[in-house]
Amino acid sequence: MTARERRTRILQMLQLLPILSVLVILFGGALVMALLQSLGFAPWFGINTFPDFSHFGSLWGSQTFWVSLWLTLYYATVSTLLALVFGTILALALIKAFPGKWLYKYLYKLPLMIPYTVGIALAVIMLSSGGVLSRIVAFAGLIDDPGQFPQILKTHYGWGIIAVYVWKQTPFITLAVYAVLLGIGRETEEAAAILGARRGAIFFRVTLPQILPGIVSSTLICFAFNVGAFEAPFILGGGFPDTLPVVAWRYFNDADYTLQLQGMATVVSIGIVAGVILFAYLWVYRRYERRMGRH
Amino acid sequence: MTQVRLNSVRKQFGNFVAIENLDLDISSGELVALLGPSGCGKTTTLRMISGLERPSNGAILFNGKDVSEQAVQDRNVGMVFQRYALFPHMTVEKNVAFGPSVRGESKAEIARRLDEILEVVQLTPFRTRFPAQLSGGQMQRVAVARTLITKPSILMMDEPLANLDTKLRVEMRRFIRDLQQRLGITTIFVTHDQIEAMELADRVAVIFDGHLAQYDTPERIYRYPRSLDVADFMGATNIYPGKVLSRNRVSTALGEIDCLHQDDRSVGESVQVLLRAEALDMSTGPFTSEGSGMRGRIKARDFFGASVTYRVACNDQEIDVTENARRMRDVGDDVHLQIAPEQVWLLSG
Numbered sequence: 238m239t240a241r242e243r244r245t246r247i248l249q250m251l252q253l254l255p256i257l258s259v260l261v262i263l264f265g266g267a268l269v270m271a272l273l274q275s276l277g278f279a280p281w282f283g284i285n286t287f288p289d290f291s292h293f294g295s296l297w298g299s300q301t302f303w304v305s306l307w308l309t310l311y312y313a314t315v316s317t318l319l320a321l322v323f324g325t326i327l328a329l330a331l332i333k334a335f336p337g338k339w340l341y342k343y344l345y346k347l348p349l350m351i352p353y354t355v356g357i358a359l360a361v362i363m364l365s366s367g368g369v370l371s372r373i374v375a376f377a378g379l380i381d382d383p384g385q386f387p388q389i390l391k392t393h394y395g396w397g398i399i400a401v402y403v404w405k406q407t408p409f410i411t412l413a414v415y416a417v418l419l420g421i422g423r424e425t426e427e428a429a430a431i432l433g434a435r436r437g438a439i440f441f442r443v444t445l446p447q448i449l450p451g452i453v454s455s456t457l458i459c460f461a462f463n464v465g466a467f468e469a470p471f472i473l474g475g476g477f478p479d480t481l482p483v484v485a486w487r488y489f490n491d492a493d494y495t496l497q498l499q500g501m502a503t504v505v506s507i508g509i510v511a512g513v514i515l516f517a518y519l520w521v522y523r524r525y526e527r528r529m530g531r532h
Numbered sequence: 533m534t535q536v537r538l539n540s541v542r543k544q545f546g547n548f549v550a551i552e553n554l555d556l557d558i559s560s561g562e563l564v565a566l567l568g569p570s571g572c573g574k575t576t577t578l579r580m581i582s583g584l585e586r587p588s589n590g591a592i593l594f595n596g597k598d599v600s601e602q603a604v605q606d607r608n609v610g611m612v613f614q615r616y617a618l619f620p621h622m623t624v625e626k627n628v629a630f631g632p633s634v635r636g637e638s639k640a641e642i643a644r645r646l647d648e649i650l651e652v653v654q655l656t657p658f659r660t661r662f663p664a665q666l667s668g669g670q671m672q673r674v675a676v677a678r679t680l681i682t683k684p685s686i687l688m689m690d691e692p693l694a695n696l697d698t699k700l701r702v703e704m705r706r707f708i709r710d711l712q713q714r715l716g717i718t719t720i721f722v723t724h725d726q727i728e729a730m731e732l733a734d735r736v737a738v739i740f741d742g743h744l745a746q747y748d749t750p751e752r753i754y755r756y757p758r759s760l761d762v763a764d765f766m767g768a769t770n771i772y773p774g775k776v777l778s779r780n781r782v783s784t785a786l787g788e789i790d791c792l793h794q795d796d797r798s799v800g801e802s803v804q805v806l807l808r809a810e811a812l813d814m815s816t817g818p819f820t821s822e823g824s825g826m827r828g829r830i831k832a833r834d835f836f837g838a839s840v841t842y843r844v845a846c847n848d849q850e851i852d853v854t855e856n857a858r859r860m861r862d863v864g865d866d867v868h869l870q871i872a873p874e875q876v877w878l879l880s881g
């Protein structure tokens with residue numbers, strides 16, 4: 238490194254300092270505290286058995302933890318994938334010209350501005366037995382009574398949870414992919430069509446590789462949120478065994494405050510699982526990028 | 533071998549008419565240039581021929597068969613885009629092999645044709661590079677190779693040389709011309725550079741504002757432009773209002789000039805007289821008084837290397853005269869100008 242390069246490097250570090258300090262203090266600090274507590278360090282409760290792995294031991298030793306983990310990942314993955322498919326299709330539709338497009342461009346963003354809790358309430362109103370959908374189906378004569386409507390909410394299939402996540406996150410992914418699509422323009426697709434590629438080949442061989450950065454970043458955000466989100470599985474979930482964030486919440490709210498440490502162990506577990514998955518995801522993507530010659 | 537015909541093709545974007553009743557006939561194996569200023573509709577015309585855009589009216593025929601309703605993929609045309617439109621995530625090889633690969637050619641056949649075409653465009657050493665790692669000229673050759681490997685029946689190129697430096701432009705021009713002649717492929721290319729159009733094309737279609745202004749050989753367009761706009765676009769500078777005196781004499785502010793008779797001109801008609809700068813003969817005394825002689829004095833001189841253009845004051849008018857740079861005249865010289873009658877062109881106006 239020449240002296241000039243070194244100087245630029247130092248200057249860059251200095252410019253990064255403010256944001257770095259915020260990150261380290263707020264984010265890193267909280268992480269360290271959570272980790273310490275989960276390992277038995279909580280003098281403010283009069284507990285200090287640090288280092289103590291028993292909280293993790295009892296958590297990971299129970300069968301329900303693994304069921305909870307499975308449910309958490311299942312809801313998060315399925316909703317992210319569905320939102321990805323819908324969002325990508327929507328984004329592809331949006332770059333084409335069609336009548337009423339301007340109105341549509343406002344409408345599809347609506348769920349982004351409506352809070353999750355409202356979305357959950359909407360799901361209850363629409364999808365519960367006795368809800369709007371069941372009445373419509375009954376009215377149409379497909380079932381005799383709204384009560385016969387199949388149970389959508391509060392099952393471990395999690396259709397309600399998935400519905401809310403997909404409803405909220407489809408526009409988000411649409412927005413991200415649409416922006417990338419606008420950036421790459423239509424010309425490579427047109428060139429592919431002239432070279433003889435049909436729609437499927439154009440999408441999978443030309444469009445998809447180019448929008449992948451947008452897909453990866455937006456699904457990363459959605460997945461991370463879905464793994465850690467709490468309201469939807471709490472209200473719309475199937476009850477015991479709950480998803481991990483709900484499990485953590487129950488520990489925190491327990492009258493026995495020593496279970497707080499168990500809660501922290503749960504939170505840290507979520508963090509570890511999410512972190513491993515996200516890093517693996519990024520690693521695979523980086524490998525792909527490098528193979529594509531991007532650095 | 534494909535012959536292309538546009539039958540009163542019209543293209544409208546919303547309320548904006550981009551192309552108005554365009555008739556164009558391109559023989560098979562011909563190299564045609566679409567020439568015109570920015571925004572006149574050249575790209576739109578190419579896009580309609582390729583099938584990327586559907587004409588609002590009119591028909592496009594390949595070998596007499598209407599293809600207006602045919603999908604892009606089925607037309608077997610090739611197009612080199614204005615900004616190349618290479619696939620950024622593919623290497624040179626993958627870019628070039630894309631066409632045959634989506635058309636389901638066998639791996640061996642693709643490999644064979646790939647090697648061959650990369651050799652033709654001299655890109656073999658760059659075959660594993662990505663577009664971002666290529667120079668403008670190399671990207672352009674990838675775009676050409678990617679198109680040619682599919683053996684299109686019509687090759688279209690949108691300003692293929694616009695982004696290249698002068699030397700490379702000359703090189704690529706020769707490359708395209710050679711290739712076109714070797715393959716005998718019907719070729720349409722877009723340019724807004726009249727020199728490029730004249731050098732490359734068998735015929736030039738001059739388009740203004742979506743109208744076809746003239747469609748002719750380069751020489752005829754240059755010498756006998758049909759309108760003032762075309763003359764102007766082809767770089768004519770000496771245009772003077774005049775009146776037809778007789779079948780072969782016309783009067784202008786420069787004086788009376790002999791010309792050849794043009795069928796559509798009648799005596800007494802007001803015309804614009806076009807005198808190409810390089811068709812004027814300039815001499816310094818002793819002056820004779822026959823022919824269309826005009827006297828003047830050199831006011832300015834522009835040196836272009838191979839040629840020199842003098843600005844000559846003549847009867848209160850100014851006239852440009854271009855001469856070979858072998859002999860240089862000086863500003864202030866008194867000169868005598870003459871022009872052969874067959875070099876005088878009359879435009880209506």
Ligand SMILES: Nc1ncnc2c1ncn2[C@@H]1O[C@H](COP(=O)(O)OP(=O)(O)OP(=O)(O)O)[C@@H](O)[C@H]1O
Pocket residue numbers: 545548550568569570571572573574575576577724
């Ligand atoms: N999709 C479109 N929607 C609306 N107007 C368009 C569209 N495509 C082209 N136009 C308009 O049609 C006219 C002709 O465009 P075109 O791209 O054919 O010009 P061009 O002759 O290729 O110009 P240039 O030399 O700058 O490339 C322009 O005025 C342009 O704004």
Ligand SMILES: [Mg+2]
Pocket residue numbers: 574575576614690
């Ligand atoms: Mg153009």
